[in-house]
Amino acid sequence: MIEASVIASPILGVVFCLLHVIVSLVHTWSHLVHQIQCLIISSGLLSKYQNINLNRLRHLAVVIDSEDAKNKSKVHQLLCWLSDIGVKYVILYDIEGVMKKSDKAYEKSSANPSETKCMDFAPNMPLIFDMFGMTVEIISYTDGKEAVAKGANYLCSNYLKNQDDTLNKLGPKFTEPDISSALKAVGHDGPEPDLLLVYGPARCHLGFPAWRLRYTEIVHMGPLSSMKLSAVVKVLYDFSKKHQNYGK
Amino acid sequence: MDKNDKSMITKAIGHVSFVMRKCLFSILSIGPVPAHIAFIMDGNRRYAKRHALHQDSTNPGSGHRVGFKCLISTLQYCYEMGVKYVTVYAFSIDNFKRDPQEVQSLMDLMKEKIDELLTEDSVLKKFDARINFWGDLQLLSEPVRLTAKKAMDMTVHNKGPVLSVCVAYTSTNEITHAIEASVREKQENAPIEVSDLDRNMYTAGCLEPDIIIRTSGETRLSNFLLWQSDFAHLQNPNPLWPEFSLRHLVWAVLEYQNVHGYLKKRKGEIEKNK
Numbered sequence: 001m002i003e004a005s006v007i008a009s010p011i012l013g014v015v016f017c018l019l020h021v022i023v024s025l026v027h028t029w030s031h032l033v034h035q036i037q038c039l040i041i042s043s044g045l046l047s048k049y050q051n052i053n054l055n056r057l058r059h060l061a062v063v064i065d066s067e068d069a070k071n072k073s074k075v076h077q078l079l080c081w082l083s084d085i086g087v088k089y090v091i092l093y094d095i096e097g098v099m100k101k102s103d104k105a106y107e108k109s110s111a112n113p114s115e116t117k118c119m120d121f122a123p124n125m126p127l128i129f130d131m132f133g134m135t136v137e138i139i140s141y142t143d144g145k146e147a148v149a150k151g152a153n154y155l156c157s158n159y160l161k162n163q164d165d166t167l168n169k170l171g172p173k174f175t176e177p178d179i180s181s182a183l184k185a186v187g188h189d190g191p192e193p194d195l196l197l198v199y200g201p202a203r204c205h206l207g208f209p210a211w212r213l214r215y216t217e218i219v220h221m222g223p224l225s226s227m228k229l230s231a232v233v234k235v236l237y238d239f240s241k242k243h244q245n246y247g248k
Numbered sequence: 249m250d251k252n253d254k255s256m257i258t259k260a261i262g263h264v265s266f267v268m269r270k271c272l273f274s275i276l277s278i279g280p281v282p283a284h285i286a287f288i289m290d291g292n293r294r295y296a297k298r299h300a301l302h303q304d305s306t307n308p309g310s311g312h313r314v315g316f317k318c319l320i321s322t323l324q325y326c327y328e329m330g331v332k333y334v335t336v337y338a339f340s341i342d343n344f345k346r347d348p349q350e351v352q353s354l355m356d357l358m359k360e361k362i363d364e365l366l367t368e369d370s371v372l373k374k375f376d377a378r379i380n381f382w383g384d385l386q387l388l389s390e391p392v393r394l395t396a397k398k399a400m401d402m403t404v405h406n407k408g409p410v411l412s413v414c415v416a417y418t419s420t421n422e423i424t425h426a427i428e429a430s431v432r433e434k435q436e437n438a439p440i441e442v443s444d445l446d447r448n449m450y451t452a453g454c455l456e457p458d459i460i461i462r463t464s465g466e467t468r469l470s471n472f473l474l475w476q477s478d479f480a481h482l483q484n485p486n487p488l489w490p491e492f493s494l495r496h497l498v499w500a501v502l503e504y505q506n507v508h509g510y511l512k513k514r515k516g517e518i519e520k521n522k
Binding site for chain 2: 012013015016019020023065095096141144145146148149151152153155156159171172173174175176178179200201202203204205206207210211213214215216217218219244
């Protein structure tokens with residue numbers, strides 16, 4: 001039995017590695033197909049990608065891995081692309097708040113600094129400013145669950161203040177609009193993005209505020225270092241053709 | 249070939265398949281195996297349409313019946329692989345907006361299948377699994393609610409893996425419920441913390457999902473486990489739910505193993521900063 005397991009283990013190990021080689025080959029093939037698609041889009045040969053209907057895209061979110069987010073010029077380039085395409089509202093998210101600390105860099109590097117109006121940096125609050133006619137909101141992990149806890153405390157203090165009210169004697173009863181109002185009262189009432197682009201090694205939203213993710217389409221874009229304008233155009237085009245049932 | 253011969257051949261094929269799966273799962277377990285996989289079982293109605301299943305006013309749930317068979321086989325594979333928690337999105341609060349006949353048919357199917365899961369030869373019995381129902385169960389019809397409660401009571405002491413069925417569920421409803429519960433139990437001068445909300449979620453006591461799989465290629469979470477999915481690997485394979493098979497599950501685990509190191513690192517950094 002011991003001899004059988006001594007023989008079997010390396011064989012299983014080899015098969016395991018082989019399976020992962022197959023996964024890598026499939027990824028490489030998909031990446032190649034994607035590169036060819038991007039090449040065709042950027043050549044301008046397909047007119048359908050020239051004028052994308054962005055009526056359904058009111059808010060776009062971008063989740064960036066915090067290591068990638070340190071590359072300020074790349075982030076700024078992405079914002080410029082999105083503004084040129086016609087996106088009106090962008091929510092930038094990275095888990096550690098790297099981009100919140102870098103907001104002044106986006107202001108200084110814009111062509112016309114007077115086009116950017118920045119609020120002061122506060123680590124536990126969203127940061128909102130205008131850039132090239134596009135509203136940019138920057139958030140981080142503290143704008144997610146901790147914001148909901150702040151909202152809960154707001155609702156709680158209102159509930160305790162009105163303890164004499166007959167309705168309250170039945171115990172706290174909140175609705176989803178109550179939660180939304182509470183989040184607004186504590187300064188965390190950002191809109192729900194229609195589309196969320198993830199730049200990083202994995203398709204994972206890394207703690208993007210849960211309250212704002214209900215029906216958001218989530219697309220993985222790969223590392224920020226290899227971002228392409230044509231890839232963004234393709235995703236926006238595909239989104240414009242999407243149909244949602246909303247549960248029906 | 250008589251009935252006995254056919255039954256012996258079927259049994260033999262079953263044994264061979266089981267041994268081959270055991271081998272395959274031994275190979276996969278060289279890498280990290282997810283402890284919790286969640287499924288958004290999307291595509292039952294499209295499958296019924298595509299395969300022209302008998303779907304009319306007398307049987308609007310035919311696609312869902314096929315989908316249930318797929319759920320049973322997927323559960324079996326997950327538990328054989330060593331996945332401790334499986335969560336499925338069976339019925340959203342938003343689904344009540346559907347045609348009333350379809351909703352009633354789904355409620356009837358749910359009751360029927362919960363009863364089936366409690367029988368001696370079911371997958372739950374085989375693995376000594378526990379079943380949870382997460383959601384605003386007051387929205388369900390009384391027969392379904394009582395059956396769900398019975399299933400939870402009957403399996404509460406089971407020591408095996410866990411099946412959690414999200415029914416009459418949305419994440420935003422769950423968060424609202426958790427806030428209500430946190431406010432109700434709040435002590436003087438102690439603010440409500442994230443840990444209080446975590447403790448009052450339906451999912452309290454359950455590990456966060458490692459993978460969330462939505463079939464049919466759709467890319468949204470549709471208000472499912474939004475609070476718990478911070479570091480979940482989100483996957484959206486193209487097959488419709490009734491087409492989801494062992495090879496798709498194996499592929500999902502291989503994809504997860506590729507990114508596991510990165511997600512574990514990011515999760516660790518956040519927990520260190522708490």
